[in-house]
Amino acid sequence: MNILILGAGQVGGTLAEHLASESIDVTLVDTDASRLQALRDRLDIQTVHGFAAHPDVLLRAGAEDAEMLIAVTSSDEVNMVACQVCYTQFRTPTKIARVRSASYMGLENFFSNDHMPIDVLINLERVVTDSIRLLLEHPGALQVLDFADGRVKLVAMRAYFGGPLVGRELRILREHMPNADTRVAAIFRRGKAIAPTGDTVIEADDEVFFIAATEHINTVMAELRRVERPFKRIAIAGGGHIGSHLAHQIESQFSTKLIEFNRSRCEVLASSLKHSVVLHGDATDRDLLIQENIDQCDAFCALTNDDEVNIMSSLMAKKLGVRQVITLIGKPAYVDLVQGGEIDIAISPQQATTSSILTYIRRADIARVHSLRRGAAEAMEAVAHGDRRSSKLVGRRLSEIALPAGASIGALVRGEEVIIAHDDVIVNAEDHVILFLADKYQVAAIEKLFQVGISFF
Amino acid sequence: MHLTAILRVTGILLSTFSLTLLAPVAVALIYGEDSTSQFGALFLLTGGVGCTLWLAFRGSAELRSGDGFVVTVLFYLALVFFGALPFMYDKTLNATFTDALFESMSGLTTTGATVFTNLDTLPKSLLFYRQLLQWFGGMGIIILAVAILPMLGVGGMQLYRAEAPGPVKDNKLTPRIAGTAKALWVIYLSLTLSCAGAYYAFGMSLFDAICHAFSTVAIGGYSTHDLSLGYFDSTSIEITAMLFMVLSAINFGLHFSVFRQRRPALYWRDPEARLFLCLMVGGSALVSWVLMQNPAVSETPVLDGAFHFVSIATTTGFATVDYSAWPTGALIVLLSACFAGGCAGSAAGGLKIIRVLLIYLQGLREVRTLVHPSGVFTVKLGSMPVPDRVIAAVWSFCAVYALSFFFLFMLVGLISDLSFESAFSAVAACLNNVGPGLGSVLANYQALNDPTKWVLAFAMLLGRLEIFTLLVLLTPTFWRR
Numbered sequence A: 001m002n003i004l005i006l007g008a009g010q011v012g013g014t015l016a017e018h019l020a021s022e023s024i025d026v027t028l029v030d031t032d033a034s035r036l037q038a039l040r041d042r043l044d045i046q047t048v049h050g051f052a053a054h055p056d057v058l059l060r061a062g063a064e065d066a067e068m069l070i071a072v073t074s075s076d077e078v079n080m081v082a083c084q085v086c087y088t089q090f091r092t093p094t095k096i097a098r099v100r101s102a103s104y105m106g107l108e109n110f111f112s113n114d115h116m117p118i119d120v121l122i123n124l125e126r127v128v129t130d131s132i133r134l135l136l137e138h139p140g141a142l143q144v145l146d147f148a149d150g151r152v153k154l155v156a157m158r159a160y161f162g163g164p165l166v167g168r169e170l171r172i173l174r175e176h177m178p179n180a181d182t183r184v185a186a187i188f189r190r191g192k193a194i195a196p197t198g199d200t201v202i203e204a205d206d207e208v209f210f211i212a213a214t215e216h217i218n219t220v221m222a223e224l225r226r227v228e229r230p231f232k233r234i235a236i237a238g239g240g241h242i243g244s245h246l247a248h249q250i251e252s253q254f255s256t257k258l259i260e261f262n263r264s265r266c267e268v269l270a271s272s273l274k275h276s277v278v279l280h281g282d283a284t285d286r287d288l289l290i291q292e293n294i295d296q297c298d299a300f301c302a303l304t305n306d307d308e309v310n311i312m313s314s315l316m317a318k319k320l321g322v323r324q325v326i327t328l329i330g331k332p333a334y335v336d337l338v339q340g341g342e343i344d345i346a347i348s349p350q351q352a353t354t355s356s357i358l359t360y361i362r363r364a365d366i367a368r369v370h371s372l373r374r375g376a377a378e379a380m381e382a383v384a385h386g387d388r389r390s391s392k393l394v395g396r397r398l399s400e401i402a403l404p405a406g407a408s409i410g411a412l413v414r415g416e417e418v419i420i421a422h423d424d425v426i427v428n429a430e431d432h433v434i435l436f437l438a439d440k441y442q443v444a445a446i447e448k449l450f451q452v453g454i455s456f457f
Numbered sequence B: 001m002h003l004t005a006i007l008r009v010t011g012i013l014l015s016t017f018s019l020t021l022l023a024p025v026a027v028a029l030i031y032g033e034d035s036t037s038q039f040g041a042l043f044l045l046t047g048g049v050g051c052t053l054w055l056a057f058r059g060s061a062e063l064r065s066g067d068g069f070v071v072t073v074l075f076y077l078a079l080v081f082f083g084a085l086p087f088m089y090d091k092t093l094n095a096t097f098t099d100a101l102f103e104s105m106s107g108l109t110t111t112g113a114t115v116f117t118n119l120d121t122l123p124k125s126l127l128f129y130r131q132l133l134q135w136f137g138g139m140g141i142i143i144l145a146v147a148i149l150p151m152l153g154v155g156g157m158q159l160y161r162a163e164a165p166g167p168v169k170d171n172k173l174t175p176r177i178a179g180t181a182k183a184l185w186v187i188y189l190s191l192t193l194s195c196a197g198a199y200y201a202f203g204m205s206l207f208d209a210i211c212h213a214f215s216t217v218a219i220g221g222y223s224t225h226d227l228s229l230g231y232f233d234s235t236s237i238e239i240t241a242m243l244f245m246v247l248s249a250i251n252f253g254l255h256f257s258v259f260r261q262r263r264p265a266l267y268w269r270d271p272e273a274r275l276f277l278c279l280m281v282g283g284s285a286l287v288s289w290v291l292m293q294n295p296a297v298s299e300t301p302v303l304d305g306a307f308h309f310v311s312i313a314t315t316t317g318f319a320t321v322d323y324s325a326w327p328t329g330a331l332i333v334l335l336s337a338c339f340a341g342g343c344a345g346s347a348a349g350g351l352k353i354i355r356v357l358l359i360y361l362q363g364l365r366e367v368r369t370l371v372h373p374s375g376v377f378t379v380k381l382g383s384m385p386v387p388d389r390v391i392a393a394v395w396s397f398c399a400v401y402a403l404s405f406f407f408l409f410m411l412v413g414l415i416s417d418l419s420f421e422s423a424f425s426a427v428a429a430c431l432n433n434v435g436p437g438l439g440s441v442l443a444n445y446q447a448l449n450d451p452t453k454w455v456l457a458f459a460m461l462l463g464r465l466e467i468f469t470l471l472v473l474l475t476p477t478f479w480r481r
Helices: A010-020 A033-042 A055-060 A076-090 A124-137 A170-176 A214-224 A241-250 A263-272 A286-291 A307-320 A332-338 A349-361 A440-450 B003-030 B036-056 B065-089 B097-108 B124-152 B154-160 B166-171 B177-201 B206-217 B235-248 B252-261 B265-269 B271-293 B301-313 B328-340 B353-371 B388-415 B420-431 B450-464 B468-473 B476-480
Strands: A002-006 A025-030 A046-049 A068-071 A094-098 A120-122 A141-147 A152-158 A182-189 A192-194 A207-213 A233-237 A255-260 A277-280 A299-302 A324-328 A345-347 A366-372 A377-383 A407-414 A417-420 A432-437
Touching: A002 A010, A002 A076, A010 A025, A010 A033, A010 A349, A025 A033, A033 A046, A055 A076, A068 A076, A068 A349, A076 A094, A094 A349, A120 A349, A124 A141, A124 A241, A124 A299, A124 A324, A124 A345, A124 A349, A141 A366, A141 A377, A152 A214, A152 A407, A152 A432, A170 A182, A182 A407, A207 A214, A207 A407, A207 A417, A207 A432, A233 A241, A233 A307, A241 A255, A241 A263, A255 A263, A263 A277, A286 A307, A299 A307, A307 A324, A307 A332, A332 A345, A345 A349, A349 A366, A377 A440, A407 A440, A432 A440, B003 B036, B003 B065, B003 B124, B036 B065, B036 B124, B065 B097, B065 B124, B065 B450, B065 B468, B097 B124, B097 B450, B124 B177, B124 B206, B124 B252, B177 B206, B177 B235, B177 B252, B206 B235, B235 B301, B252 B265, B265 B271, B271 B301, B271 B328, B271 B353, B301 B328, B328 B420, B353 B388, B388 B420, B388 B450, B388 B468, B420 B450, B450 B468
Parallel strands: A002 A025, A002 A068, A025 A046, A068 A094, A094 A120, A233 A255, A233 A299, A255 A277, A299 A324, A324 A345
Antiparallel strands: A141 A152, A152 A207, A182 A192, A182 A207, A366 A377, A377 A432, A407 A417, A407 A432
């Protein structure tokens, strides 16, 4: 596969790294030659120096042969024009663009081949805020991922002493919760995946990934740790794109405070937000945090564009008594450094965006891909097609399906119905299958599994 | 200062105003009264002065927006002077200069305070002229409020300037003042016509229906009868009057938006109109409740309470019963309500609902700032943030309004022999352009001495021109400019 990425910023760079490691041919275009040089030294990719929207630059980057264009420069307009150029000049089949401004989103039917030919819009802010919102709605979870339009969720959480299930075998899950069916997809113990079986014993400090229907999530979580009371007060540091978007989303649900450094930005925020309290000041200012009773807050989200500020303010907030801190960290090196320590959850914007782009790169009919554990693991929702003859899945019991090592099927979604995977469940055509891959090098095998044989056509 | 240009524009206005003297001529002819020649002569005089000024200073320089203060005040003074002449030269009335001027001022500022008694015996042409004066004044005030004051930025009214963002932008009726005036005129005229039609349908004579429609839509309160609307003793007329008082006290810019977009929901979406409507309902209920507790003072407490609350709170000043015997609580509610007045951009007086709302929101912001010292809070009208400059202007307006009130109250107390209640209510009724007060000025200002009448006439103009327009001219800074 031949992919053209425009913009070698954080998102473009991470994406290139991700894709290059899957032996996809990546060409990266940017105006910053030194940044390209740095990436080329490290990764097996091709780079082109130039203005990403210019047809001659795109031609040099091999747009004629590219199967996919991913425009993730910092400018909406450059991204849009580049997609337009590729569509009219090079007939690029798939065009993915990052468009931030809410102003463009309000247009109906605008992003179509007749007007602005973009197939997939990536909105980094929306992806990140959605994932933070899910975390805030499920206190105690390390990661919450939506599948099948929110009907099924994959939740990652840490097991604690005192959880009813901790120290027990997995098989008793069903006896414990006759009404809430769930499946443990993976357990990470000290950073290593163990394939869960009925005999596996959950230990304290295990990172447990389980899949359940959305309405059962809280019941299952209560089995693994003390029940957390729902969050009420949220403090957000940083009123940039992500911070303000999050505040808009949650302010009717939680009592929200937003700390922003820039005075005029504060005023813009104060006039657009309805219920939130906008505070002018430095998120790392201890006095400000104390004055605003940060210890009474249930969650502190550090979402400025500065990793160091995010980490320091999170550490301070945690020290002052916030129950949970969620920190936005761009540099992958920092994530490893802080996660699991004082900082409860580190969110990487690149990872969130990568997930949403991966959905379109996988070869089978994939509805959703989430990249987990900094890209090492992957969870995906794929659609099974064909019949018993043409497909390796359809018409078979789950126990009969030859899954690659480290992969497990968590649930099936058939129409509106959520079926938690057990050995005797039979896969039908058009079922959405939710899989968990502890190791992403199995992706190719999974793609093959879902591809329909020749006889289908 | 472009004196010649200002005089030219004043001339144009006087010529236009002189046309209002032709209507009473027609009325006099219909009713066979002998005032035809008197109004005809005054028409020629006013028109003559107007045309002379117009033609003499033709081709002089254009006005600048800085001249707005002088022009506005001069307009009013010229109109009040020429408007007073028919009262002075009427043979039945033979009013003194002070009385005629007071009456003319009260009419043109749509206050509705009167110094004349035995209205029912006056010639119909003069009564018609008196109502027309209010109607003409009301129109002038709406143009002043929608087009001129926002331009001058008096008392935070730059909020209504055309370039203001947000929902208020709808108030930019049409781009030019001339176009705006025309649109407002159409709304004003159609409100008047429907009001007159309704009055006629509910049993008024055609003459009374037109006359009362004039003073209802202008939020004036003049009547052709001493008993005001009580003369008709009709529930349906009172309800009609309430409806049109409320409609006329709503921003005319909003009426225009509703009309153009055909969306009556805009009345409820506009924060000012919404608060105004809530106040009308709440205040009416409150006064009615007080009256119900005292069955002796009113036979129909709900109707009386609602009617008088709406009439006083919109600063119209109609009355149907003698409310002097009402419990003090009800009177205090009425008197307090007239300080809030109607919406900006209407002919109503008082502080205007929008300013009360902004001050309340600013107070709320202060409370929140005390709780969160680092917090940044903006005052928002609906979803639109209000600039701090506007808030400051509104604050100073209210402060100067209160100061002016107490200064005038003190002055009236010193130069008149009115009781505390009468003096207080007289100044409140004139400054807020309501009309009737309490105590000895309940129905009539006849008994007051001349200096008091002058002070009260000044109060009317001060309230009508939103204090600052007039006050600016009284400062040396303005003339040294």
